[in-house]
Amino acid sequence: MTSKRLRRGQRLPPQERRSLLLEVAAGQVLEQGVLPIGVEELAQAAKVSKALVYRYFPETHDLYNALLERSLDQVAEALDLAVDTQDLAAAAGDVAEAYYRHVARSGPLIQIILRDRFMMGHVSLRAAAIRARVARRLAHKARAAFGLDLRETLACLSIGMTMPEECGRLAFQGELDLERGALLCRELVLGVLDVARRRSLEADR
Structure with a gap:
């Protein structure tokens, strides 16, 4: 799986940004093989803040x-x-x-x-x-x-x-x-x- 990455400062519609976050997270879950993945690592890989990750997924299980x-x-x-x-x-x-x-x-x-x-x-x-x-x-x-x-x-x-x-x-x-x-x-x-x-x-x- 090739996950897309967001460019820092890139402005996207909320649904598209959420979808891209999910693609990055899916790649990390498949690579790691177990849960949970680190929110900080997800944010870094997606080039967004941890706060933005939590905005879309308030609880880790939501992701x-x-x-x-x-x-x-x-x-x-x-x-x-x-x-x-x-x-x-x-x-x-x-x-x-x-x-x-x-x-x-x-x-x-x-x-x-x-x-x-x-x-x-x-x-x-x-x-x-x-x-x-x-x-x-x-x-x-x-x-x-x-x-x-x-x-x-x-x-x-x-x-x-x-x-x-x-x-x-x-x-x-x-x-x-x-x-x-x-x-x-x-x-x-x-x-x-x-x-x-x-x-x-x-x-x-």
């Missing part, structure tokens, strides 16, 4: 929620379209690939923010709702196909979605070919669905 919501918004439309695929296997594969390609392109920002202890109990309601919407729609589709308990179905999907995350991270770092990674994450997610199918058959015996 990470803004990054999280922006990333989820970028990927949510593609995921929604994928879930609408009629066949469960095709839907799961399309969701996995859409998420994989987002991570491969933009980096594992969503994983870093959601899984860092610093954000425990501080993820915004909007971010949580965006994330849950696609997962629940896919889970209901899987539950209808297999008849598993919803909680167990969600657990299977949660495990399955770690695969495009990891494949995407490797592709982002240049350790995995982009197209081979897309095929791999589809195969892995279909493997999880096969486990769910066999669990369903065992439960019916």
Whole structure:
């Protein structure tokens, strides 16, 4: 990811300045790999004052929620379209690939923010709702196909979605070919669905 930088004294509309601050912060989060990043370091990298950073993000968690919501918004439309695929296997594969390609392109920002202890109990309601919407729609589709308990179905999907995350991270770092990674994450997610199918058959015996 190549983050833009503000020139000192550069006058920008508030929304554009906020967007540029988020780009700089995203680059720092991806480089550091853990939260939080230093506000002073962010201000220096963006060539603004700490006071301006706090003007846009009064609480430190506000910054990470803004990054999280922006990333989820970028990927949510593609995921929604994928879930609408009629066949469960095709839907799961399309969701996995859409998420994989987002991570491969933009980096594992969503994983870093959601899984860092610093954000425990501080993820915004909007971010949580965006994330849950696609997962629940896919889970209901899987539950209808297999008849598993919803909680167990969600657990299977949660495990399955770690695969495009990891494949995407490797592709982002240049350790995995982009197209081979897309095929791999589809195969892995279909493997999880096969486990769910066999669990369903065992439960019916």
